[in-house]
Structure formats: structure tokens, C-alpha cells
Amino acid sequence: MSPLSSEKHAEKHAELASRIIDGKGIARALTDQVGRDVAAFVDDGNVLPGLAVVLVGNDPASEVYVKNKAIQTHRVGMRSFMHMLPQSTSQDELLDLIAQLNVNPKIHGILVQLPLPAQIDPVVVTNAIAPHKDVDGLGEVNAGRLSLGIDGIVPCTPLGCLMLLKSVHEDMTGKHAVVIGASNLVGKPMAQLLLKENCTVTVAHIHTRNTKELAREADILVVATGKSGLVRGDWIKPGATVIDVGITRVPAENGKTRLVGDVAFDEALPIAGHITPVPGGVGPMTIACLLHNTLQAAKATHAIVGASS
Ligand SMILES: NC(=O)C1=CN([C@@H]2O[C@H](COP(=O)(O)OP(=O)(O)OC[C@H]3O[C@@H](n4cnc5c(N)ncnc54)[C@H](OP(=O)(O)O)[C@@H]3O)[C@@H](O)[C@H]2O)C=CC1
Numbered sequence: 001m002s003p004l005s006s007e008k009h010a011e012k013h014a015e016l017a018s019r020i021i022d023g024k025g026i027a028r029a030l031t032d033q034v035g036r037d038v039a040a041f042v043d044d045g046n047v048l049p050g051l052a053v054v055l056v057g058n059d060p061a062s063e064v065y066v067k068n069k070a071i072q073t074h075r076v077g078m079r080s081f082m083h084m085l086p087q088s089t090s091q092d093e094l095l096d097l098i099a100q101l102n103v104n105p106k107i108h109g110i111l112v113q114l115p116l117p118a119q120i121d122p123v124v125v126t127n128a129i130a131p132h133k134d135v136d137g138l139g140e141v142n143a144g145r146l147s148l149g150i151d152g153i154v155p156c157t158p159l160g161c162l163m164l165l166k167s168v169h170e171d172m173t174g175k176h177a178v179v180i181g182a183s184n185l186v187g188k189p190m191a192q193l194l195l196k197e198n199c200t201v202t203v204a205h206i207h208t209r210n211t212k213e214l215a216r217e218a219d220i221l222v223v224a225t226g227k228s229g230l231v232r233g234d235w236i237k238p239g240a241t242v243i244d245v246g247i248t249r250v251p252a253e254n255g256k257t258r259l260v261g262d263v264a265f266d267e268a269l270p271i272a273g274h275i276t277p278v279p280g281g282v283g284p285m286t287i288a289c290l291l292h293n294t295l296q297a298a299k300a301t302h303a304i305v306g307a308s309s
């Protein structure tokens with residue numbers, strides 16, 4: 001290769017790298033801010049914010065989440081209460097635990113990891129969490145508030161995706177946003193947030209017939225299906241912003257495993273204007289937003305206690 005072409009090569013490489021949205025860095029900045037806010041809250045004489053996480057059985061993506069969440073919770077100086085229940089847990093047993101957590105004054109946030117085993121209805125369980133402790137924002141009160149545009153607790157992953165989008169778009173008004181995946185955890189609340197940003201929103205799901213064609217129309221493409229590599233390079237409109245929520249653990253060459261997203265990253269990078277990587281994109285933002293929501297929940301509880309005493 002001539003010196004000139006290697007220079008061009010380096011330039012092209014730098015240009016491609018600049019398209020990658022640094023979720024890890026943005027999450028670190030938010031986490032540091034939450035850490036300072038926790039310290040100030042405690043300095044004011046308040047209790048340490050506490051977060052309870054409930055994991056039933058073992059789901060690989062949930063295990064990644066639990067591990068990283070425990071590290072970050074500690075970093076911001078919050079208390080973390082972990083409840084690991086066997087795969088065979090009944091719905092009533094889980095509801096009993098939630099009832100205890102709802103009245104425990106040391107706990108300000110409750111998160112039940114999804115997916116749950118088949119014998120447990122996730123809607124019944126998420127609705128059993130007291131709305132002011134529902135830091136995942138999945139119960140009918142917070143989900144309803146989001147759809148009505150009323151302040152409430154916003155689900156962590158879509159909130160994190162929105163922050164990443166705001167890091168590259170000052171204004172999303174009039175943009176066509178396509179969300180692939182329609183779960184209560186990610187796709188639906190994501191669509192609500194994009195609507196609130198004045199986007200024209202299309203939601204594609206398993207029954208959608210022309211998902212690829214819809215994706216190609218997207219200025220903003222958010223993918224949350226759990227199908228690794230679903231979105232190929234030719235699904236992306238040149239210059240689009242791509243947010244990859246999917247987390248799948250796959251075997252790696254060295255006999256270990258690695259995490260991949262729902263987007264074929266190497267194909268998408270040269271076409272997208274901006275794109276989140278996996279790992280280092282949405283995942284760290286989810287955790288930062290969870291800590292943010294837990295602190296907000298602790299502050300709200302304190303305000304209620306303060307007002308009535
Ligand atoms: N990075 C992070 O912080 C987070 C990552 N995740 C990851 O994101 C992914 C999605 O999570 P979650 O929303 O909970 O998953 P769900 O399985 O609950 O939902 C997936 C959605 O995608 C739809 N879908 C599945 N396959 C296709 C397809 N081929 N084309 C179009 N739509 C499809 C499903 O439709 P239907 O239900 O009709 O089958 C469903 O609406 C997972 O990999 C999960 O691990 C989740 C939360 C946070």
C-alpha cells in the first residue's frame with residue numbers, strides 16, 4: 001500500500017469510528033452524576049436509596065444485566081438487594097415477595113427481570129409492584145402515564161435509547177422512526193417516547209410483512225427483537241441513526257462467548273450515519289437509567305413522607 005493510500009485508509013477508519021455512538025461513555029457520565037446526587041441526598045440526612053432486583057430462573061441477557069448492575073449500583077453508593085429464585089417458583093410465591101418489598105422502607109426501587117418462566121404472567125407481576133417503586137416503569141400506572149404524556153417513571157432501556165438519540169439529534173421533529181419489536185419492556189414505550197419527540201412512528205413486529213422495506217424508510221431505526229443479526233446492511237437508509245437494543249450471547253472463535261446485537265454491525269456501519277455498538281451501546285445506558293430512576297423514586301418517597309409527617 002502506498003503512503004497516500006494508507007493515510008486515506010486511516011482517514012476512512014476514523015470517519016467510520018466517529019459514527020459509533022459511545023453508549024459506555026454517555027452512561028458513565030450519567031452514572032457519575034447519579035453518584036454525586038446520591039451523595040448529596042444522603043448528606044441531607046436521607047436514607048441510602050435501595051434497589052431490589054428479582055431474578056427467577058436463568059436468562060442469559062438477564063445475567064449480564066444483573067452482574068453489571070451490581071457493580072454500578074455499588075459505584076453510585078446505593079444499596080442493592082438481590083433475590084434469586086428457582087425456575088420452578090410459582091406466581092403466588094413471587095407475588096408474596098413483591099408484597100414484602102413494597103412495604104420495606106429500605107427499598108425504593110423494585111425490578112423483576114424479564115422474561116419470566118412460563119407459569120408466571122409478567123403483566124400480573126409488574127402490576128403488583130407499587131407504582132412509586134416501579135423503577136422499570138412497566139406497571140399500568142407508569143405505562144399509562146407515559147402514553148398520556150404525564151410525568152412518571154419511564155422504562156430504563158427506552159429512556160437510555162432516547163438519551164443516545166439526543167446525543168446526535170438536537171430535534172427529531174418530523175423524522176420517520178421505525179421500531180422493530182413491540183414488547184412492553186422496549187418496543188412499545190420506545191414508540192411512545194419517539195411520538196413525544198414529534199417523530200412519525202412505525203412499529204414492526206413478528207406479523208409485519210414488509211419489515212425490511214419499512215426499515216429502509218427510517219431516519220431513526222430502533223431494533224429490539226432478540227434476533228441476532230436480523231437487520232442487515234441493506235435494511236438501512238444511508239445516513240440513518242441505528243439503535244441496537246438486542247443482546248444475544250453467541251460462541252466466539254476462542255471457545256469463549258461474546259455478546260452481539262440484532263443488527264449486523266459490520267454491514268451497517270458504512271451505511272448508517274450513527275450507530276450503537278453491542279456491547280458498549282444501549283446496555284450501559286439501561287443500567288445508568290435504572291440508577292437514575294431509583295434515585296428519583298427515593299426522592300419521591302422522601303417527599304411524600306416529609307409532607308405527611
Ligand atoms: N440492551 C439492553 O439494555 C436491553 C436489551 N434487551 C434485549 O433486547 C432484545 C429484545 O428484548 P424484549 O423486547 O424484552 O424481547 P421480547 O422477546 O419480549 O420482544 C421482542 C419483540 O420483537 C418481535 N420480533 C421477534 N422477531 C421479530 C422479527 N423477525 N421481525 C420483527 N419483529 C420481531 C416480537 O414479536 P412477537 O412478540 O409477536 O413474537 C416482540 O414484539 C433481547 O435481545 C433482550 O435481551 C432487552 C432489554 C434491555
Ligand SMILES: Nc1nc(=O)c2c([nH]1)NC[C@@H]1CN(c3ccc(C(=O)N[C@@H](CCC(=O)O)C(=O)O)cc3)C=[N+]21
Nearest residue numbers: 061062064065068112113114247279280281283284286
Ligand atoms: N425488567 C427488566 N428490565 C430490563 O431492563 C431487562 C430485563 N428485565 N431483562 C433482561 C434485559 C437485558 N438487559 C440488559 C441490560 C444491560 C446490559 C449490559 O450491561 N450490557 C453491557 C454488557 C457488557 C458485558 O458484560 O460485556 C453492554 O451492552 O455493553 C445487558 C442487558 C436489561 N434487561
